[in-house]
Amino acid sequence: MPLELSDLFVAPGSRVAVDERFVYDDLSAEGENLTVSPVAVKGQVTNTGGLVELTYTADFTYSKPCDRCLKETEKSVCRVFVHTLALSAEHEDSDDIIVVTDGALDLFSLVRDDILLELPVRHLCSENCLGLCPQCGQNLNEGRCDCKTQAVDPRMAILDELL
Ligand SMILES: [Zn+2]
Numbered sequence: 001m002p003l004e005l006s007d008l009f010v011a012p013g014s015r016v017a018v019d020e021r022f023v024y025d026d027l028s029a030e031g032e033n034l035t036v037s038p039v040a041v042k043g044q045v046t047n048t049g050g051l052v053e054l055t056y057t058a059d060f061t062y063s064k065p066c067d068r069c070l071k072e073t074e075k076s077v078c079r080v081f082v083h084t085l086a087l088s089a090e091h092e093d094s095d096d097i098i099v100v101t102d103g104a105l106d107l108f109s110l111v112r113d114d115i116l117l118e119l120p121v122r123h124l125c126s127e128n129c130l131g132l133c134p135q136c137g138q139n140l141n142e143g144r145c146d147c148k149t150q151a152v153d154p155r156m157a158i159l160d161e162l163l
């Protein structure tokens with residue numbers, strides 16, 4: 001479902017509204033156990049006399065296991081993206097320009113790339129997540145375990161030997 005923009009490119013002052021709901025079933029393949037809700041995409045493409053600009057908000061939730069304790073954790077994301085569109089790559093030095101060769105924008109793929117970049121590298125259920133006990137695997141957010149040996153700091157181990 002490409003967004004047809006040929007008319008917009010030749011009509012300064014015109015605009016095209018964007019209101020879509022994209023489902024990316026294949027995103028799960030990208031990351032480890034990643035689940036992404038349908039993405040609500042709302043915005044517009046405007047031609048402000050030569051400059052064609054796409055502005056949209058992507059609204060969605062995603063879920064994957066916490067990096068530390070592996071608990072399935074959902075986060076919501078609401079983010080504005082702005083792109084400049086052009087029919088040809090006149091300024092080859094500007095990577096920010098999206099070239100729409102035949103006037104049809106593949107919005108589905110663009111939003112997909114945008115939101116993938118937006119997913120944080122670090123995914124924690126909470127900033128204070130205690131993670132799992134390295135010995136028994138107990139989720140330390142839910143309670144302590146009986147393991148005596150804590151994760152030993154190598155510097156402390158040397159100190160122990162000296163004493
Ligand atoms: Zn956690």
Ligand SMILES: [Zn+2]
Binds near residue numbers: 133134135138146
């Ligand atoms: Zn333990």
